[in-house]
Amino acid sequence: MRKVAIVGVGMTKFGEHWERGFRDLVTEAGVKALEDAGMSGAEISAGYVGTMAAGSLIGQEHTGALIADYMGLNPIPITRVEGACASGSLALRQGLMAVASGMHDVVVVGGVEKMTDLDTAEVSEILGGAGDQEWELFLGATFPGLYAMMARRYMHDYKATEEMLASVAVKNHKHGSMNPLAQFQNEITIQDVLDSKMVADPLKILDCSPLTDGAAAVVLAPLDIAKKYTDTPIEIVASAQASDTIALHNRSSIAGVKAAQIAAQAAYKQAGVSPSQIRVAEVHDCFTIAELMAIEDLGFFSKGKGGEASLNGETQIGAKIPVNTSGGLKACGHPVGATGIKQAVEISWQLQGEAGKRQVSGADIGLSHNVGGSGATAVVHIYKRVN
Amino acid sequence: MKESIPLTWRKIPDRYRLLGSLCKNCNSHYFPARHVCPKCRRKGKIESYQFSGRGRVFSFTEIHAPPAGFEEQIPYVMAIVELAEGARCTGEIVDVLKKDMQIGDEVEMVFRKIQSNDPEGLIHYGFKFKKVKK
Ligand SMILES: [Zn+2]
Numbered sequence: 123m124r125k126v127a128i129v130g131v132g133m134t135k136f137g138e139h140w141e142r143g144f145r146d147l148v149t150e151a152g153v154k155a156l157e158d159a160g161m162s163g164a165e166i167s168a169g170y171v172g173t174m175a176a177g178s179l180i181g182q183e184h185t186g187a188l189i190a191d192y193m194g195l196n197p198i199p200i201t202r203v204e205g206a207c208a209s210g211s212l213a214l215r216q217g218l219m220a221v222a223s224g225m226h227d228v229v230v231v232g233g234v235e236k237m238t239d240l241d242t243a244e245v246s247e248i249l250g251g252a253g254d255q256e257w258e259l260f261l262g263a264t265f266p267g268l269y270a271m272m273a274r275r276y277m278h279d280y281k282a283t284e285e286m287l288a289s290v291a292v293k294n295h296k297h298g299s300m301n302p303l304a305q306f307q308n309e310i311t312i313q314d315v316l317d318s319k320m321v322a323d324p325l326k327i328l329d330c331s332p333l334t335d336g337a338a339a340v341v342l343a344p345l346d347i348a349k350k351y352t353d354t355p356i357e358i359v360a361s362a363q364a365s366d367t368i369a370l371h372n373r374s375s376i377a378g379v380k381a382a383q384i385a386a387q388a389a390y391k392q393a394g395v396s397p398s399q400i401r402v403a404e405v406h407d408c409f410t411i412a413e414l415m416a417i418e419d420l421g422f423f424s425k426g427k428g429g430e431a432s433l434n435g436e437t438q439i440g441a442k443i444p445v446n447t448s449g450g451l452k453a454c455g456h457p458v459g460a461t462g463i464k465q466a467v468e469i470s471w472q473l474q475g476e477a478g479k480r481q482v483s484g485a486d487i488g489l490s491h492n493v494g495g496s497g498a499t500a501v502v503h504i505y506k507r508v509n
Numbered sequence: 510m511k512e513s514i515p516l517t518w519r520k521i522p523d524r525y526r527l528l529g530s531l532c533k534n535c536n537s538h539y540f541p542a543r544h545v546c547p548k549c550r551r552k553g554k555i556e557s558y559q560f561s562g563r564g565r566v567f568s569f570t571e572i573h574a575p576p577a578g579f580e581e582q583i584p585y586v587m588a589i590v591e592l593a594e595g596a597r598c599t600g601e602i603v604d605v606l607k608k609d610m611q612i613g614d615e616v617e618m619v620f621r622k623i624q625s626n627d628p629e630g631l632i633h634y635g636f637k638f639k640k641v642k643k
Binding site for chain 2: 246247250264271319325
């Protein structure tokens with residue numbers, strides 16, 4: 123297998139883009155990534171794109187072909203992949219495997235979701251499809267409701283508090299305030315979160331990531347030719363993916379995400395690094411509870427200690443392990459299929475020293491953690507600056 | 510979410526009376542029914558199994574932002590119930606609010622209307638749970 127590097131990255135601003143469509147967003151991100159790699163487009167031999175629900179959200183299937191068309195990349199082979207909220211990372215993994223195997227040399231990988239063309243209730247229902255439609259959602263559960271049950275069990279098992287959950291949103295808004303591409307760039311307080319409208323007890327609206335339009339893209343190339351395209355290639359040193367039951371109720375533990383634990387262990391082994399060597403991480407905080415579970419599942423903190431660590435500020439920029447410097451799903455926004463790619467873009471900027479006000483000093487190894495549904499899919503990637 | 514007539518019809522045994530599966534090879538119970546035992550795979554011996562409907566609350570939430578068809582019910586309690594036989598399922602706990610609930614509470618199945626706003630006029634019925642009075 124060949125070593126693979128990210129040689130170009132790009133993303134749109136995340137937010138409510140009422141004036142722009144799916145194809146506009148993904149084209150902007152793709153063109154930015156190609157520009158970043160100094161490419162015309164002729165170098166690209168294949169494409170992969172992650173999008174969860176274009177069929178339901180905008181009535182458009184066959185989005186791979188649409189994107190190749192509008193990016194001017196015909197006739198390259200391009201493939202859409204779907205794994206709910208982890209669709210972006212699945213696409214990245216497909217692109218990585220294509221280059222690593224030697225099947226393709228230079229590939230573009232995108233992630234995109236256009237979520238604000240429908241009203242919130244309709245979109246929520248579509249996102250619910252990431253869980254078990256027949257045996258969870260149909261019976262009255264909601265997607266936030268599933269995470270709320272994880273939160274309740276987590277709080278019960280580890281004596282965690284709603285303030286600990288809220289601290290995740292506060293920190294991610296703080297980081298988001300330093301990211302000009304984030305959907306929310308305002309700071310909030312723990313009290314703001316606790317006072318916000320209840321969605322699914324104990325989760326309030328400020329515990330939840332928003333609905334977002336946006337796209338992100340990266341260009342991958344074999345590491346040995348990466349310097350042709352950039353002075354600062356970022357090697358992907360690990361890619362691991364695991365699955366679990368589609369319904370939350372069938373998991374032995376719901377106070378953690380087993381698929382993420384398995385993917386993380388596999389990724390650390392592939393990369394030959396330990397959790398303590400990770401200098402910056404983008405994790406899947408679709409709800410505040412998800413970040414507490416993530417920082418434990420990834421081995422940054424021991425089981426049940428994530429809440430206290432978060433409340434104590436140990437996941438802020440400048441602290442023990444900066445988590446979600448982009449603002450995470452909570453503040454940067456969560457255009458579902460784009461999230462996994464945005465994580466790779468943010469980690470690349472951090473490792474290149476290009477992250478502006480939110481730069482983590484000395485960041486040389488980074489990690490991204492992307493979860494689909496309530497944990498039925500999990501993907502972990504580890505990235506290294508190439509010196 | 511709208512459900513078609515064929516889908517509703519084929520879910521009747523499972524939804525109306527908690528009919529699931531038992532693997533005779535490893536004695537694991539499953540709800541809803543499965544055709545492959547994940548533990549035994551091809552060695553499994555799957556049979557139909559009628560759950561007792563008794564169980565305990567494994568976790569719960571109180572829904573305030575409802576899905577379509579549940580607007581008039583909010584707030585309502587949804588739970589993961591660990592059935593007495595070991596399998597778990599998700600369902601509503603009727604006649605209670607969050608303040609009445611604790612993890613570990615004993616519940617039993619009841620038959621109720623799930624939702625009735627289906628555009629084809631279907632009224633969906635199925636299992637919910639209620640707390641067992643001590
Ligand atoms: Zn079995």
